[in-house]
Amino acid sequence: MTKNDQKIRVFRERIPSFSCTPGCHDCCGPVTASSDEVARLPTKSDEEHDQALSEFNCPYLGENGCEVYQERPLICRLFGTTASLPCPNGCGPSEMTDPKIERQIHTFHKTTRQVLL
């Protein structure tokens, strides 16, 4: 396991989970993630990427929601759990992500190669 993989594992553990409005995917869209996270996802063709981007969508958003839920990137997990990324539907965990962890995740994003999903 690489250093970045270890960091991703720890960050995942520190982001609290919560229940979303059933069927809602309002916060899904074109997002970037570290190349380490993207490497875990199934490859999408250029056409699939172009199609998703033309609809301002994420290529992993399928009919029944996120197709890579177990491996979704940190930015997707963070959404709704911090004051700077609030859920527009008012959903969120009872305890938000510790601001220190949030800062560490943003630093991780700034210091790793980012790839558009």
Ligand code: SF4
């Ligand atoms: S965090 Fe909010 S906007 Fe995003 S999927 Fe859940 S309910 Fe919808």
Ligand code: SF4
């Ligand atoms: S990876 Fe999944 S959760 Fe993240 S934006 Fe794409 S569809 Fe939504």
